[in-house]
Amino acid sequence: MxxxxxxxxxxxxxxxxxxxxxxxxxxxxxxxxxxxxxxxxxxxxxxxxxxxxxxxxxxxxxxxxxxxxxxxxxxxxxxxxxxxxxxxxxxxxxxxxxxxxxxxxxxxxxxxQAQPKPKAVGKPSGETPKRIVIVGGGAAGFAAAEGLRRGQYEGSIVMLSNDDAAPVDRPNLSKDYLAGKAPEDWVPLRPDSFYSKNRIDLRLNANVTGIDASSREVALADGSKLPYDRLLLATGAEPVRLPIPGADQTHVFTLRSLADSRAIIERAETSRRAVVLGAGFIGLEVAASLRARDIEVHVVAPDTRPMERILGPEMGDFL
Ligand SMILES: Cc1cc2nc3c(=O)[nH]c(=O)nc-3n(C[C@H](O)[C@H](O)[C@H](O)COP(=O)(O)OP(=O)(O)OC[C@H]3O[C@@H](n4cnc5c(N)ncnc54)[C@H](O)[C@@H]3O)c2cc1C
Ligand code: FES
Structure with missing residues (x-):
């Protein structure tokens, strides 16, 4: 920013x-x-x-x-x-x-003033968990891990993410980064060294496929299992993918991850025209970012006005 x-x-x-x-x-x-x-x-x-x-x-x-x-x-x-x-x-x-x-x-x-040390996490009535596993490497999973360490939680924290990038500032992926106004080193929420320094075991490309609540274990796609005392599910959301012919073409993209944003940028470098499906926040931000790259943009959506569903007809007309 x-x-x-x-x-x-x-x-x-x-x-x-x-x-x-x-x-x-x-x-x-x-x-x-x-x-x-x-x-x-x-x-x-x-x-x-x-x-x-x-x-x-x-x-x-x-x-x-x-x-x-x-x-x-x-x-x-x-x-x-x-x-x-x-x-x-x-x-x-x-x-x-x-x-x-x-x-x-x-x-x-x-x-x-010197920054005071944050208060320690209050002791719960039961035992303090020794192993916390967080499924999800988005803002929620990151904030939980960071908050636990900030509150001086001393046990083990493992963060499992099926993404290949460490937690990123996702909102930037459709805005300044996509528009070419922010370098990629603005995108990670923290540098890689943050995780080792704070003893957060961040495991990327780790897809969780099952949870066994009775044995307190999560199962991973590679067949391994990981025990936990407390489990946090912070798996976020996925873009809606259209089940229509052509949606699987290599020049059709969805936007969720850093890899998605990189792929759109790479394609934009040799493109003159783009069609954005969806006139909500992310669709319109992508349209604005591609315009900043001097690409002709057409926004297609079933609504009669942009953002009408979220902001109402008056704001839609204004936009
Ligand atoms: C392009 C874009 C722009 C946005 N702009 C804004 C904005 O301007 N303002 C705003 O308020 N919000 C914005 N949002 C929404 C905001 O990014 C989300 O609300 C936020 O990312 C939610 O965080 P989260 O941690 O709950 O989930 P996510 O960020 O979705 O993270 C989920 C994590 O879980 C992992 N995961 C999922 N399933 C599994 C599994 N089975 N095993 C292992 N890992 C798994 C994923 O890889 C990911 O790391 C934007 C979103 C996008 C995509
Ligand atoms: S700028 Fe303050 S919460 Fe985002």
Missing amino acids: AQDHAQPSGPDLVRGIALAELADGGKLVGHFGGEEVLLLRRGTEIFAVGAHCTHYHGPLVDGLAVDETIRCPWHHACFDLRTGEALRAPALRPVACWSVEQRDGKIFVRGK
């Missing part, structure tokens, strides 16, 4: 602002040392956190503040105002936090 590097907006928070400029419940963006900082007032307490969501840079000033949290207005990631911790996906990294001083009716932002 491209980030703008324009001059930070709002007042210089090192010089401070009058307390009266920030009403109770209010938010204000200023800057500290070149970084944009969001100030929030909750009663007598004032929080200072990074002004942008760590997912896709959403403006937290437009988000909803609930108790000591702020939610991003774009895809509803949630951050702890006291620690900056990302409490809810899709954001995975914390926002920065600054110390705030109130003096002589003014608010000053001081240095950046």
Whole structure:
């Protein structure tokens, strides 16, 4: 995701602002040392956190503040105002936090705070499981594994994915990456080293074919079995494939994985015209990305207007 590097907006928070400029419940963006900082007032307490969501840079000033949290207005990631911790996906990294001083009716932002260690996962009433197996290497499986380690779970984590790529930022596959505006190294959710460093045993091309709940084992396509104490199924969804003649041709694609997006890009390099079947979010994003590659695009869908089923006729007409 491209980030703008324009001059930070709002007042210089090192010089401070009058307390009266920030009403109770209010938010204000200023800057500290070149970084944009969001100030929030909750009663007598004032929080200072990074002004942008760590997912896709959403403006937290437009988000909803609930108790000591702020939610991003774009895809509803949630951050702890006291620690900056990302409490809810899709954001995975914390926002920065600054110390705030109130003096002589003014608010000053001081240095950046060290990121506190996240709280350990609360001990369940029973025994802590020794082996957790996650089936699925998408955002949900990844967030579960990352969250377990972040919460200081010490047992074994095995993540099984029948994809050949480590967890990726799937939404990017129809947007900047497909349009040629984002390099491929933006696509993985984390570098490969993350998994070994965090003792997450990520097994790719590992297709789970069965679960034996009584013996607590999953069966894999290669005939092997893997025992678990707790099993998380995070197998996501699949594109609808049309059962029509021609759908199996080599120049017909579906879009779900990094490999799919790569294949479309490769084909786009020698194509002049594309037909996109489906006028929902992904279909229209693909159409826009291919237009950015100067390809003539036709969108075909049974609806009378684009996105009508999701957004209604007025928005469909607008689009
Ligand atoms: C092109 C595209 C663009 C999108 N854009 C947006 C967007 O802009 N905003 C938004 O909110 N959402 C978007 N989405 C939807 C979003 O990506 C999904 O909601 C999200 O990926 C769901 O995550 P998940 O982990 O539940 O499932 P998935 O990402 O589908 O992951 C499932 C995982 O399970 C694995 N798996 C499945 N079956 C097995 C098996 N039997 N054995 C082993 N592994 C298995 C798969 O290989 C995969 O790794 C987009 C989706 C696509 C495809
Ligand atoms: S930009 Fe904040 S949740 Fe996506």
